[in-house]
Amino acid sequence: MLPGRPRRNARGPSRVGxxxxxxxxxxxxxxxxxxxxxxxxxxxxxxxxxxxxxxxxPKRAVVCALEPRVSATxxxxxERNRTVFGPSDAEAAGPFxxxxxxxxxxxxxxxxxxxxRIEALGASSLPVRIAxxxxxxxxxxxxxxxREQRSGYNPVFRDSVHQHSxxxxxxxxxxxxxxxxxxxxxxxxxxxxxxxxxxxxxxTMLLLAYRDHPEAFxxxxxxxxxxxxxxxxxxxxxxxxGLAWLxxxxxxxxxxxxxxxxxxxxxxxDLPVNDSSDYGWGPGVRRPVYPCTGKPQGLFExxxxxxxxxxxxxxxxxxxALGAALFRERDSVLARRLAGRAxxxxxxxxxxxxxxxxxxxxSPYFYEEDNWVDDxxxxxxxxxxxxxxxxxxxxxxxxxxxxxxxxxMGQDTARHxxxxxxxxxxxxxxxxxxxxxxxxxxxxAQYYGRGLEAxxxxxxxxxxxxxxxxxxxxxxxxxxxxxxQFYRRMTGDSSYLEYEAAALDWLFGTNPWGVSMVIGLGxxxxxxxxxxxxxxxxxxxxxxxVDGPVYRSIFEHLxxxxxxxxxxxxxxxxxxxxxxxxxxDYSTNEPIMDGTANLAYVLAAWSVNPPRCxxxxxxxxxxxxxxxxxxxxxxxxxxxxxxxxx
Ligand SMILES: [Ca+2]
Ligand SMILES: [Ca+2]
Numbered sequence: 001m002l003p004g005r006p007r008r009n010a011r012g013p014s015r016v017g018x019x020x021x022x023x024x025x026x027x028x029x030x031x032x033x034x035x036x037x038x039x040x041x042x043x044x045x046x047x048x049x050x051x052x053x054x055x056x057x058p059k060r061a062v063v064c065a066l067e068p069r070v071s072a073t074x075x076x077x078x079e080r081n082r083t084v085f086g087p088s089d090a091e092a093a094g095p096f097x098x099x100x101x102x103x104x105x106x107x108x109x110x111x112x113x114x115x116x117r118i119e120a121l122g123a124s125s126l127p128v129r130i131a132x133x134x135x136x137x138x139x140x141x142x143x144x145x146x147r148e149q150r151s152g153y154n155p156v157f158r159d160s161v162h163q164h165s166x167x168x169x170x171x172x173x174x175x176x177x178x179x180x181x182x183x184x185x186x187x188x189x190x191x192x193x194x195x196x197x198x199x200x201x202x203x204t205m206l207l208l209a210y211r212d213h214p215e216a217f218x219x220x221x222x223x224x225x226x227x228x229x230x231x232x233x234x235x236x237x238x239x240x241x242g243l244a245w246l247x248x249x250x251x252x253x254x255x256x257x258x259x260x261x262x263x264x265x266x267x268x269x270d271l272p273v274n275d276s277s278d279y280g281w282g283p284g285v286r287r288p289v290y291p292c293t294g295k296p297q298g299l300f301e302x303x304x305x306x307x308x309x310x311x312x313x314x315x316x317x318x319x320x321a322l323g324a325a326l327f328r329e330r331d332s333v334l335a336r337r338l339a340g341r342a343x344x345x346x347x348x349x350x351x352x353x354x355x356x357x358x359x360x361x362x363s364p365y366f367y368e369e370d371n372w373v374d375d376x377x378x379x380x381x382x383x384x385x386x387x388x389x390x391x392x393x394x395x396x397x398x399x400x401x402x403x404x405x406x407x408x409m410g411q412d413t414a415r416h417x418x419x420x421x422x423x424x425x426x427x428x429x430x431x432x433x434x435x436x437x438x439x440x441x442x443x444x445a446q447y448y449g450r451g452l453e454a455x456x457x458x459x460x461x462x463x464x465x466x467x468x469x470x471x472x473x474x475x476x477x478x479x480x481x482x483x484x485q486f487y488r489r490m491t492g493d494s495s496y497l498e499y500e501a502a503a504l505d506w507l508f509g510t511n512p513w514g515v516s517m518v519i520g521l522g523x524x525x526x527x528x529x530x531x532x533x534x535x536x537x538x539x540x541x542x543x544x545x546v547d548g549p550v551y552r553s554i555f556e557h558l559x560x561x562x563x564x565x566x567x568x569x570x571x572x573x574x575x576x577x578x579x580x581x582x583x584x585d586y587s588t589n590e591p592i593m594d595g596t597a598n599l600a601y602v603l604a605a606w607s608v609n610p611p612r613c614x615x616x617x618x619x620x621x622x623x624x625x626x627x628x629x630x631x632x633x634x635x636x637x638x639x640x641x642x643x644x645x646x
Contacts, residue, residue, distance in 0.1 A: 043067050044123040045572075046074075046105070050509040050522030051138065052129030055111040056612040058501045061118050061125060062462050063090060064099035064512050066571060074105045074120035076128070085110045090120060093462035097512050097575030102462025108613050126514070126523050135607035139209060139216050139235070139600040141521060145543035146202075146238050147225040148533065149593050151194060152184035152245075154272065155225030156539070161272045162192065167260050167289030168281070171297055171359065182260055182289050185245030190531040190590050192272055194260040195358055196249050197369065200315035201421045202597035203242030204378070207322040208425065209601040210235045216604035232330070235600070243323045243338065246316055249289075253344045258312050259290040262299070262361035269532050292356035302364050308354020311420075314375025317346035318425070321382035339386060346379045350395075363559075367417035373402040377426035385433045393435050400427060404447040406483075408476070410454025413468050413551075421598075422479035423451075428486040441490070448487040452496045455480055463510065464502035469577045471558075471587055474517050474548030475595035477503040481602045488611065497611050504602065511549070512572045513579050518599070519544045519591065528565070528583045530590035535583050544591025545599050549579040558587050 043066035053059040063072060075086035090103035105118060110130065118125040147155050154161040166183040169175050185194050186202070210217060210233060217233040223240070230237070249257040265277045276283040290297065292309040320342035328335040349372075358367040377399035384392035406424050408414040427444040434441070459466030467476040484500035487493070502510070509516045509524065516522030519529060520542035528534075534541050555561065555578050564584040567573060573580070579588045 042122050043571075044069075044121045045512075045514055046118050046120055046123050046125035047510045047512070047514050048118065048125050048128050049505040050126060050516050050524065052131060052134030054132060054134060054606070054610045055113060055130055057108075057606075057610050058498060058613050059106070059108045059110065059130070060498075060501070060505065060510070061105040061107070061128070062093075062505075062510050063101075063103040063105065063120050063123075064096075064462070064572070065101040065103075065121065066098065067100055069101040069103075069121065072103045072121050074103075074118055076107050076110055076116045076118050078114055078116055084112070084114075084116065094460075096461040096463060097577050098572045099462065099512055099575070104462055104464075126509075135603055135610070137218070137607075138521060139213075139604040139607060140218055140220075142518070142543040142545070142596050142600045142603065143221075143234050143238050145519070145541055145545075145591060145596050146186055146241075146593065147221065148539075148541055148544075149186040150184075150225055150241060151187055151192070151272070153224055155221075156533075157271075157273050158226070159273050162275065162287060165275075165285060165287045167287045168279075170288040170290060171293060171299060172291050173293070179286075180248075180251060180257070180289060182245070182248045182257060184248060185242065185260070186593050187272065188594075189592050190529070190533075190586070191263075191265050192261055192275055192277070193263070193265055194245075195367065196246065196256075196258045196312050197315055197356075197358070197367065197420065198594040199242055199249075200246055200312070200319045202594045203239050203246065203319040204315070204322060204425065205594075205597045205601045206235050206239040206242065207319070207326055209604045210239065211322070211326055212601075213604035213608050216607045235604075236326070236330075239323065240327070240334075243319060243334075246319055247337070247341060250316055250341055250345055253348065256292045256309055256313060256316070256345065256348060256356075257289050258292045258356050259358050261287045262290070262359060263363040263365070264361050266363065271532060271536060290359045292352075294352050294354060294356070297357070297359040298361065298366075299359070300361055302360040302362070302366075304357040304359055304366050305368070306355060306357045308349075308372065309352035309356050310349035311355040311357075311369050311372035311375050313345045313349025313352070313356075314372060314377070314379040317342045317349065317379030318375070318382045320345065321379070321386045325382075325386055342379070342383055342386065346376075346383055349376055349379065365416060367420070368415040369420045370415075370418050371403055371407065371420070373399040374406065374421070374424040374426060377403075377424065378429060381426055381429040381433060384435065385429065393430075393433075396426060396430050397436065397440060400424075400430060400444065400447065405451040405454065406479075408468065408470075409451040410457065411468055414470055416471055421594075422476050423483040423486075428490065431486075431490050445487060445490040448483055448490070449493075452480070452484055452487060452499070456496060456499050459499060459502075463506060463512075464499050465506055466499070469549055469551045469554075471550055471554060472547050472592060472595065473550060474507060474545055475592065475598065477507055477548070478545070478595050478598040478602060482598060485602065485605055494611065501611070504606065507545070507548075507599070511579075512575070512577075513549075513569045514572075515569070515579065515581065517546050517548055518596075519546070526581050526589055528581055528589070530583055530586040541591055543596060545596040546589050546591050547586075547595075548588060549577040550587050552576055552578050555585075555587055561585055561587060 072090040073087045093102045116128045217235040219229045222230045296303045320338045324338035360366040380396035408419045431444040455466040481503040516525040563582045
């Protein structure tokens with residue numbers, strides 16, 4: 001997810017690519033672009049969730065009109081062209097981005113399963129599916145992308161990837177040059193860099209997904225990622241892959257490794273199996289591994305602003321402790337080891353407060369994480385859940401109070417990965433684990449509510465989206481949906497359900513471009529992601545969540561971006577945000593490992609425990625119960641969403 005790739009993108013598979021393609025027999029998408037045309041009919045496009053809608057859940061589509069329109073009616077028709085809903089008035093919602101006018105089409109009361117189309121202003125939507133199983137298997141589909149991203153042994157190539165090159169310790173005060181075996185894990189995005197922070201967060205999300213929604217996951221793959229059941233749900237196979245690498249990245253109590261490879265990787269556009277990156281030891285020979293040092297890092301002219309170890313240590317502690325709890329029955333030896341490493345790395349973080357950012361090399365870009373109390377909160381509460389020691393619980397509460405709301409929420413912008421993870425799992429875990437007074441649990445729900453409220457305040461648009469469109473905006477939406485879901489579970493309050501559903505709808509096509517942001521899911525998804533594997537092997541990276549739209553100003557100022565083909569979405573790229581299904585656009589169309597893992601959590605929940613439309617909004621009693629100081633004010637009316645929860 002860091003820029004700097006050159007523009008030497010081959011137009012077709014390389015010779016090596018074709019040979020590999022023939023050898024591994026992976027399923028491939030046809031070359032070139034596919035999918036239905038995204039062009040608007042008469043300047044009007046009806047955008048829907050292309051996965052579909054569960055019968056009891058909220059159902060909304062959005063009209064994006066490229067010319068001003070004052071009003072609209074809509075109807076839903078079935079496959080025999082019979083009107084089954086409407087004609088109904090659409091809710092005018094003003095302009096947004098390229099849309100001169102937007103309208104929200106609420107057909108929540110249509111609950112009969114079937115395949116429909118929505119018609120409005122002379123335009124017709126893609127097929128709209130209403131069924132109980134629309135999310136079934138979706139979370140598992142996302143795991144396919146993580147398997148494809150595996151380093152060490154890679155099941156797509158059926159070969160080792162960076163098995164012998166990883167890694168040589170660099171930027172260590174006394175041990176630089178030492179080889180430390182750290183092969184494994186996942187490539188972070190379409191480059192082959194690997195980070196402890198993103199891997200630990202992704203692993204945590206997979207573990208939480210299984211713990212909270214085990215029924216959502218199947219067993220079709222082995223530990224090594226090759227097809228075949230092994231008696232272990234695939235989500236746990238994948239989480240274990242992450243844990244195994246994190247254990248290697250924390251080899252000694254005082255040695256916390258944070259990053260494998262650096263942006264010198266970007267000088268080459270080649271497949272992971274023949275990565276020719278040269279870090280000074282010859283092409284493809286060795287990759288550097290960086291420890292957290294608590295000091296600014298960067299081997300060349302660019303430096304990060306690291307201040308401590310806690311941001312990475314807290315994330316490792318959480319993943320290890322959760323892993324220990326979830327593998328206790330399946331593998332007691334692994335569980336004991338994880339528990340021991342969790343305690344040790346948490347203690348290291350407590351002794352070295354501050355952030356451990358990723359290290360830039362030749363490029364000025366790095367992950368500029370600025371918060372660490374969220375990570376230590378999560379580490380502490382998972383250790384409390386594991387060991388029941390009160391000091392961990394008290395520490396979690398104290399950390400939580402230092403950052404009640406993840407700071408990007410309500411903001412126009414943020415630096416790259418500045419507030420990471422984009423939601424704080426810790427508050428939910430404190431609520432879930434109990435152990436303290438009810439007031440502490442209520443406080444956690446309030447914290448989430450404040451963050452959600454701040455985002456919702458910015459969501460006065462037809463798509464109900466209130467995030468800043470910084471790089472990796474889709475990650476923010478996955479996090480928003482996760483936090484909204486946690487809040488709903490903690491309080492029974494559905495005030496933010498419309499926005500939670502809108503985030504999910506956006507990711508699956510209810511956006512100005514009508515694109516599903518997950519490769520292979522929906523009817524019209526990214527066909528030409530920024531990925532050398534996808535490009536050279538003509539391989540569909542099923543399950544990969546792409547970065548998502550960014551502010552035009554960001555797109556225009558990032559280095560090295562050049563679109564390689566005509567923009568089929570040009571009519572929708574005239575506003576303040578842009579998205580390009582183009583291999584050249586690493587800012588909007590690069591699949592991302594951590595966001596994919598986060599979205600697996602959201603999809604697992606919607607698959608087995610979907611929200612239901614109800615008339616319930618918060619009552620005065622609820623406001624008292626959850627400590628809302630604005631008791632008596634209906635949040636539904638404040639945001640015009642009183643109609644939303646029917
Ligand atoms: Ca399995
Ligand atoms: Ca953090």
